[in-house]
Amino acid sequence: MTPIATMRDISKTYTDVPVLDRFNLDIAPAEKVVLIGPSGSGKTTVLRTLMTVEMPDWGDLAVDGVTLHFGDRLGKAPKTSNAVLRAYRSKLGMVFQQFNLFPHMTIEQNLVEAPIHVAGMRRGEAVDLAHRLLAQVGLSDKVKAFPNQLSGGQQQRVAIARALAMNPKVLLFDEVTSALDPERVGEVLEVIRDLSAERSVAMLIVTHEMGFARQIADRTIFMEAGRIVEEGPPEQIFGEAQNPRTRAFLGKMLHP
Amino acid sequence: MNQTMSVLDIVVFVLPGLAATFSILGSAVIVGLALAILAGLGSLSSQRLVRVLCLTYIEVFRGTSFLVQLFYFYYVLPLLGVSLAPFWVGTLALGLNAGSYGAELTRGALLAVASNQRDAIIALNIPRVRAFYRIILPQAAARMILPMGNLLLEMMKSTPLLALVSIADLLYRGQMLIALNGQAPIVYGVLMVIYIAFGWPLARGVALLDACVTRRWGGAHV
Amino acid sequence: MFDLEFLIAHLPVLLSATGVTILITVLGMALSLCLGLVLAVVQLYAAWPIARLAYVLAQCVRVSPLLIQIYFVFYVLPFYGLTLPPFLTAVLIIGTHYGTYASEIYKAGIRSIPRSQHDAVVALNIPRWRAWWRILLPQAVIPMIPAFGNCAIAMLKESPLLSVITIPELVGVGRQLAFETFKYTEVFTALGLIFLVLSSLYSVLTRWIERVTRVPA
Numbered sequence A: 001m002t003p004i005a006t007m008r009d010i011s012k013t014y015t016d017v018p019v020l021d022r023f024n025l026d027i028a029p030a031e032k033v034v035l036i037g038p039s040g041s042g043k044t045t046v047l048r049t050l051m052t053v054e055m056p057d058w059g060d061l062a063v064d065g066v067t068l069h070f071g072d073r074l075g076k077a078p079k080t081s082n083a084v085l086r087a088y089r090s091k092l093g094m095v096f097q098q099f100n101l102f103p104h105m106t107i108e109q110n111l112v113e114a115p116i117h118v119a120g121m122r123r124g125e126a127v128d129l130a131h132r133l134l135a136q137v138g139l140s141d142k143v144k145a146f147p148n149q150l151s152g153g154q155q156q157r158v159a160i161a162r163a164l165a166m167n168p169k170v171l172l173f174d175e176v177t178s179a180l181d182p183e184r185v186g187e188v189l190e191v192i193r194d195l196s197a198e199r200s201v202a203m204l205i206v207t208h209e210m211g212f213a214r215q216i217a218d219r220t221i222f223m224e225a226g227r228i229v230e231e232g233p234p235e236q237i238f239g240e241a242q243n244p245r246t247r248a249f250l251g252k253m254l255h256p
Numbered sequence B: 001m002n003q004t005m006s007v008l009d010i011v012v013f014v015l016p017g018l019a020a021t022f023s024i025l026g027s028a029v030i031v032g033l034a035l036a037i038l039a040g041l042g043s044l045s046s047q048r049l050v051r052v053l054c055l056t057y058i059e060v061f062r063g064t065s066f067l068v069q070l071f072y073f074y075y076v077l078p079l080l081g082v083s084l085a086p087f088w089v090g091t092l093a094l095g096l097n098a099g100s101y102g103a104e105l106t107r108g109a110l111l112a113v114a115s116n117q118r119d120a121i122i123a124l125n126i127p128r129v130r131a132f133y134r135i136i137l138p139q140a141a142a143r144m145i146l147p148m149g150n151l152l153l154e155m156m157k158s159t160p161l162l163a164l165v166s167i168a169d170l171l172y173r174g175q176m177l178i179a180l181n182g183q184a185p186i187v188y189g190v191l192m193v194i195y196i197a198f199g200w201p202l203a204r205g206v207a208l209l210d211a212c213v214t215r216r217w218g219g220a221h222v
Numbered sequence C: 001m002f003d004l005e006f007l008i009a010h011l012p013v014l015l016s017a018t019g020v021t022i023l024i025t026v027l028g029m030a031l032s033l034c035l036g037l038v039l040a041v042v043q044l045y046a047a048w049p050i051a052r053l054a055y056v057l058a059q060c061v062r063v064s065p066l067l068i069q070i071y072f073v074f075y076v077l078p079f080y081g082l083t084l085p086p087f088l089t090a091v092l093i094i095g096t097h098y099g100t101y102a103s104e105i106y107k108a109g110i111r112s113i114p115r116s117q118h119d120a121v122v123a124l125n126i127p128r129w130r131a132w133w134r135i136l137l138p139q140a141v142i143p144m145i146p147a148f149g150n151c152a153i154a155m156l157k158e159s160p161l162l163s164v165i166t167i168p169e170l171v172g173v174g175r176q177l178a179f180e181t182f183k184y185t186e187v188f189t190a191l192g193l194i195f196l197v198l199s200s201l202y203s204v205l206t207r208w209i210e211r212v213t214r215v216p217a
C-alpha cells in the first residue's frame, strides 16, 4: 500500500549538533506507529520536523500526496510556497506535551477556531462538531470553561479533540502524558486507545508508557542518537528484540 | 492672604493646577498609547527601515532623562523655529517619553506570546493575520495590563516636572501660593496628599484588573 | 550653527557634573537596596499592625511624585529646626523613594521561592538564619537582578530633579551653563548624549552581571 506519510532523508541540525541525519520513515494509512528511545535521541525532532513546526534542513516530506522539498547537501530547494505549506499542514495534527491550548479562549472557542478560520466551516456546523468531539473525549460539561479551570488530563483531552477537529490524516503525539499527574495518565491514554479503534487516522506516537505502546502499536520503532536501531511489530520488539541496545533500553524501562 | 490659610483654602487655590495637570496627562496618554502601539508593532516589522526607525525612537527616548527631553522641547525647539504652546510642550514631551516605554512593553509582550503559542498556531495551520489578532494580541494585552498601569502611574508622577518649564500645573500653583503666604510645609503636604489620592487607587485598580484577568485566563501570564 | 568647539571647551564641567550624578545614583541605590530589604521583611514577617503601617507608608512614597517629595523634605525639615547638608538630603530622598520600589522587588522575589525549598531546609534541619542566608535568599536574589538594574537606571534618569535643591548634578549644571551662554542646542544635545552613553554602559554592565550570576541550566 502507498504510505500516507513519508519522511525521506530528513536532516536537522541545531546549532552544530546534528540531531537527525538522513532520517527515513513511512507510515501506512491508519497505521499506529509508536516511537520509543532514550531521552535526547531525537524523537521530538522527528515529530516536529514532520509537522514542520521545525523546518528540516534537507530532505523531503510527503503526506497524502502533498510533498515538500527541502533539497539536499548539493543544493537547497526553492522556498516552499505558503499555499503548499498550508495544504501540507492541513493533513496533519499534533498534540503537545504541554497541551498548548489558547488560554484566553473557552474550550469551545479553542475547538472551533481552526475549523471555521482554516477549513472554512460554517459556525453552526463547527460548534456541532466541537460538541461531538468533546462528548467523545468525555468533556461535554466543559464547553464554556477556560483552559485553566481544567485539570491537566482534561486539558490534554481538549487538545486531542482540537487536533481531531481538523480531520487530519496523521496525528502526532509527543509524550502527551509526561506533564500529567500519574492518576491522570490513564484517562488520556484511554481516549487515544478509543480513537485508534474507531478512526482510520494514522498515528505517530512518542511515549514512555510501555504497556500502552505495546497495546496500541501496529509497529514499534526504537531509535537512538537520531537513528532507527530496530523496528517491528510490538510482540517482536517487546518480546524478542534482536539488538542488544534495544534490549538494554527496554530492560531499563520495564524493570527499573 | 494671611498666615493661617486653611487646608480647604489651599485646595481651592491649587484646583486650577489640577485641571491643567490632568488635561495634559490625558492628552499625553493618548499620544503615548498611539506611539506605544505603532512603534511597538513597527519595531517587529519586516521592513528594515521601519524597524530601525522605531527601535531608534525607543532607544533614544528610553535612554535619556525625561527632564532633558522636556528642556529640549522648551528651550531648544523654539531656537529651531518650532514654538509650541505650553500645553503642547507638556503633551508631546510626556507622550513621546511614555510612548517609548510603552512601545518596549508592547514589543516584549508580543514577542513572548508569539513564541509561547507558535507551535499550536502552526500545528492548527491558523493564518498569520488571524493568529495575530485572535491569539497573540489578546494575550499580549492581558500581559500588558500591569506594566502599562505602572507606566500610567509613572506618567502621573512625572507631571510636576511641567512646573519647571512654567506650565501652571498643581505644583506650579502650589509654589505660587507659597510665594504668597510662605507656608511651604502645609502646601507641599497638601500636594502630596492630592497625588496619593489619585495614585493609590490607580495602583490598586490596575492590580485588581490584572488579578481578575489572571484568575480567568491563568496561562495568559505564563 | 552647532558650536562644537564650545562643547569641547565646556566638556570638563559637564563631565564632573556627570560624576555627581553617578555618585548620587550609586549611593542612592545602596540605600534603597538596604531600605528595600528592611521594608520587605517588615511587610512580610512583622506583626500585623507594623507590617500594615510599613505597607501604607511605602505605598504613599511609591505612588507620589519624587519632585514633590524633594520639595517637601527640603522645606519641611528646616521648619522643624532640622537642617541636613543638601547632598545628604538628596541621597536620603532618592534612596527612600526607590527603596519602596526595591521593597516590591524583594517581596515578589521572596514570595517566588518555591514552597519545596522551604520544606527542604526544614527537612534537612538547617538552622533558620543559615537557611535564609545560604539557600533561600540567594535563589531569590538572582532573578531580581534585572529588576534592580531597571531601578538603578530609572534613578539615574530621575536624579536631575535633585538640581532643584542646589545639587550640582548634570542637568542642573548644564541648564545653568545654557542660561549663561545661550548655547541651548549644544548643551541639551550633549546632556541627552551623555545619558544615552550612561544607559548603554549600564545595560552592558547588567547583561554582564546577569551572565555571571546565571545558574547553569
Ligand SMILES: Nc1ncnc2c1ncn2[C@@H]1O[C@H](COP(=O)(O)OP(=O)(O)O)[C@@H](O)[C@H]1O
Pocket: A014, A015, A017, A019, A037, A038, A039, A040, A041, A042, A043, A044, A045, A046
Ligand atoms: N531547539 C533546540 N535547540 C538546540 N538543541 C536542541 C533543540 N531541540 C532539541 N535539541 C537537541 O536535539 C537532541 C534531540 O532532542 P529531542 O528531539 O527533543 O529528543 P527526544 O524527544 O528524543 O528526547 C537533544 O540532544 C537536544 O538537546
Ligand SMILES: [Mg+2]
Pocket: A043, A044, A175
Ligand atoms: Mg522529547
